[in-house]
Amino acid sequence: MKIKMNASYTGMLMVLVALIVSACSTTERTASQSPMMIAEQGSFAVGGSTIQSEGEFDPIDLSTDGQTLHGDHAYVFYQVPVDKRSYPLVMWHGFGQFSKTWESTPDGREGYQNIFLRKDYGVYLIDQPRRGNAGKGTQPGTYTPIPDEQKWFNVFRVGQWPEYFTDVQFPTDNASLEQYFRQMTPDIGPIDVDVNADAVDALFDKIGEGILVTHSHSGGMGWQAAMQNPNIKAIVSYEPGSNFVFPPGEVPEPKPSSSGELTAKEVSLSEFNKLTTIPIVIYYGDNIPEEPSNMPGQDGWRVRLEMAYEWADAINRHGGDAQVVHLPKVGIYGNTHFPFSDLNNLEIAELMADWLSEKGLD
Amino acid sequence: MKIKMNASYTGMLMVLVALIVSACSTTERTASQSPMMIAEQGSFAVGGSTIQSEGEFDPIDLSTDGQTLHGDHAYVFYQVPVDKRSYPLVMWHGFGQFSKTWESTPDGREGYQNIFLRKDYGVYLIDQPRRGNAGKGTQPGTYTPIPDEQKWFNVFRVGQWPEYFTDVQFPTDNASLEQYFRQMTPDIGPIDVDVNADAVDALFDKIGEGILVTHSHSGGMGWQAAMQNPNIKAIVSYEPGSNFVFPPGEVPEPKPSSSGELTAKEVSLSEFNKLTTIPIVIYYGDNIPEEPSNMPGQDGWRVRLEMAYEWADAINRHGGDAQVVHLPKVGIYGNTHFPFSDLNNLEIAELMADWLSEKGLD
Numbered sequence: 001m002k003i004k005m006n007a008s009y010t011g012m013l014m015v016l017v018a019l020i021v022s023a024c025s026t027t028e029r030t031a032s033q034s035p036m037m038i039a040e041q042g043s044f045a046v047g048g049s050t051i052q053s054e055g056e057f058d059p060i061d062l063s064t065d066g067q068t069l070h071g072d073h074a075y076v077f078y079q080v081p082v083d084k085r086s087y088p089l090v091m092w093h094g095f096g097q098f099s100k101t102w103e104s105t106p107d108g109r110e111g112y113q114n115i116f117l118r119k120d121y122g123v124y125l126i127d128q129p130r131r132g133n134a135g136k137g138t139q140p141g142t143y144t145p146i147p148d149e150q151k152w153f154n155v156f157r158v159g160q161w162p163e164y165f166t167d168v169q170f171p172t173d174n175a176s177l178e179q180y181f182r183q184m185t186p187d188i189g190p191i192d193v194d195v196n197a198d199a200v201d202a203l204f205d206k207i208g209e210g211i212l213v214t215h216s217h218s219g220g221m222g223w224q225a226a227m228q229n230p231n232i233k234a235i236v237s238y239e240p241g242s243n244f245v246f247p248p249g250e251v252p253e254p255k256p257s258s259s260g261e262l263t264a265k266e267v268s269l270s271e272f273n274k275l276t277t278i279p280i281v282i283y284y285g286d287n288i289p290e291e292p293s294n295m296p297g298q299d300g301w302r303v304r305l306e307m308a309y310e311w312a313d314a315i316n317r318h319g320g321d322a323q324v325v326h327l328p329k330v331g332i333y334g335n336t337h338f339p340f341s342d343l344n345n346l347e348i349a350e351l352m353a354d355w356l357s358e359k360g361l362d
Numbered sequence: 363m364k365i366k367m368n369a370s371y372t373g374m375l376m377v378l379v380a381l382i383v384s385a386c387s388t389t390e391r392t393a394s395q396s397p398m399m400i401a402e403q404g405s406f407a408v409g410g411s412t413i414q415s416e417g418e419f420d421p422i423d424l425s426t427d428g429q430t431l432h433g434d435h436a437y438v439f440y441q442v443p444v445d446k447r448s449y450p451l452v453m454w455h456g457f458g459q460f461s462k463t464w465e466s467t468p469d470g471r472e473g474y475q476n477i478f479l480r481k482d483y484g485v486y487l488i489d490q491p492r493r494g495n496a497g498k499g500t501q502p503g504t505y506t507p508i509p510d511e512q513k514w515f516n517v518f519r520v521g522q523w524p525e526y527f528t529d530v531q532f533p534t535d536n537a538s539l540e541q542y543f544r545q546m547t548p549d550i551g552p553i554d555v556d557v558n559a560d561a562v563d564a565l566f567d568k569i570g571e572g573i574l575v576t577h578s579h580s581g582g583m584g585w586q587a588a589m590q591n592p593n594i595k596a597i598v599s600y601e602p603g604s605n606f607v608f609p610p611g612e613v614p615e616p617k618p619s620s621s622g623e624l625t626a627k628e629v630s631l632s633e634f635n636k637l638t639t640i641p642i643v644i645y646y647g648d649n650i651p652e653e654p655s656n657m658p659g660q661d662g663w664r665v666r667l668e669m670a671y672e673w674a675d676a677i678n679r680h681g682g683d684a685q686v687v688h689l690p691k692v693g694i695y696g697n698t699h700f701p702f703s704d705l706n707n708l709e710i711a712e713l714m715a716d717w718l719s720e721k722g723l724d
Binding site: 035036037038041042043044045048052053057059060062064066067069070071073075077082098099100103104108110111113114127132133134136137139140141142143144145146147148149150154160161162178179181182183184185186189294295296297 | 495
């Protein structure tokens with residue numbers, strides 16, 4: 001186990017960290033100082049459904065009679081640069097997260113939104129139905145403020161609280177950690193995989209062809225959206241977590257781990273085959289145990305990575321083009337569950353840009 | 363009562379509307395075709411508090427013991443244009459709304475975010491604590507999907523459902539109405555005026571001097587934030603709805619209306635006087651009844667407008683600079699509760715830009 005520093009000691013190192021961050025951000029700023037030339041930006045709701053109360057609307061008593069509720073849409077903020085490339089990138093957050101995932105990093109550097117705008121891609125950021133700015137759902141929900149941030153510190157492989165992993169690609173100052181904790185937001189109502197995939201399906205109907213970028217929980221929903229909508233021309237998936245789909249007869253056995261059992265999902269061969277028509281790349285970060293571990297925060301990723309390899313094999317066996325990049329295997333170390341916002345996210349973005357280029361998608 | 367067309371008939375007019383919108387948006391696009399030059403953009407959480415469970419964190423059982431929850435922050439997305447003006451604009455949504463208020467209009471035109479970026483202002487959009495992307499609060503909350511959109515159609519003075527007001531500055535096609543309904547989002551936990559004002563206070567501590575732009579429910583919370591933070595150098599308030607503050611001995615009697623009683627709030631003279639040191643302008647739209655009406659959707663605005671006039675008088679009596687602009691009184695007709703996204707929002711923005719210029723704030 002690689003362990004570096006105790007989070008409670010980081011106060012002592014704040015001055016040093018501030019100096020380093022300041023030095024880095026100066027370099028950063030110089031490198032990225034040219035303005036972003038935005039031809040168009042805006043937001044809209046897409047997908048969703050409507051419920052309506054019986055009766056007739058009464059403008060005096062204003063009861064629910066005859067009134068409607070539009071909900072279960074996704075909310076989308078988009079920016080299109082001048083001289084845009086053919087395909088925009090649609091970025092879809094993971095569990096407990098929202099569009100912020102792709103915006104400023106916890107330590108205030110540029111995230112994928114800006115990085116890929118600067119690479120001339122149109123960028124669409126999603127809040128999935130019943131999350132963040134798409135909070136208006138058709139189902140009731142309850143929010144209970146349960147302290148759970150140290151759990152996520154572990155599950156997202158920043159370290160083993162209160163220790164950061166050795167050489168982790170995550171800033172170890174307290175202000176960044178606070179921003180990281182505040183970038184989670186609760187669900188408003190139940191997570192519904194079909195509702196979410198349908199909203200993203202509707203988005204691609206609206207905007208036409210593009211590339212889907214998923215993270216964690218949206219990985220599995222992304223396979224589903226791509227099976228539904230041929231406008232999804234490629235998928236880049238960071239650390240997909242669940243709902244790997246296989247055709248009948250090829251579904252792997254459930255994979256036990258100390259964070260629970262990971263099961264795969266069966267879909268018809270004709271549905272599965274749709275995923276063999278587009279290029280797909282999957283990235284996983286560092287500090288995923290190779291052997292079963294009693295640390296559930298990490299161990300879940302061991303079986304997900306295994307499943308991802310088996311899934312890519314199945315796709316390729318059926319004539320598809322799927323690739324799993326386990327970052328430490330290509331010499332990139334220390335990445336957490338959020339490689340796109342980690343300290344080395346410019347390098348991580350370059351990998352993705354190169355892959356897009358290699359596949360003729362840029 | 364000025365009434366134009368039945369919303370259920372608008373399907374018949376969709377082709378015509380589509381033609382008009384298409385013609386308009388072509389003009390629009392030509393006028394605004396120069397790209398937005400963004401020097402910097404990003405997002406962050408600001409303000410808020412933390413709760414912590416007793417005990418020690420256990421990485422195996424992952425119970426809540428020893429874990430934290432950071433909540434009650436505001437979420438802020440900001441953009442700073444090249445050649446920015448001295449003061450950025452901080453835009454704060456109203457009741458049931460979120461930052462979307464200032465983004466694309468229901469019919470997809472540019473809202474205040476883009477309009478003022480193009481006028482070289484830095485623009486900060488807030489989601490207040492427990493709303494939208496700032497959904498992670500410290501208090502529990504329950505969401506019940508109650509059909510109430512026809513009520514809001516009336517309260518926001520688009521018309522009297524299903525009729526639009528005559529010459530209302532709102533698009534009458536169904537797609538725009540659907541976007542309008544979907545731009546509301548529920549609270550996650552109770553609305554807490556102090557928590558909200560504190561978060562905006564913290565924002566101005568972080569960014570320094572700027573101008574606060576409020577809408578409806580944030581109007582009253584905006585007065586409070588300005589009393590807390592001298593970095594707020596001016597306020598532009600669209601249709602403020604509640605929490606008008608007066609010094610002891612000058613608090614008006616409650617104002618009855620068919621939507622309930624509007625009360626003012628007493629604050630100390632020294633607090634009140636802080637609002638006399640900055641320029642303030644308040645705008646109200648059209649279709650506010652002059653005499654008491656049995657239509658609660660409209661009648662509430664009659665007493666709010668009255669209260670706003672009395673409030674501006676009080677501010678000016680104490681040496682301040684507050685102005686109420688009732689748009690129909692200056693020859694601008696048909697505006698709803700959302701003048702900044704209405705069909706004539708470029709004209710409405712020009713009024714605001716002229717006011718900022720007049721006050722030397724540009």
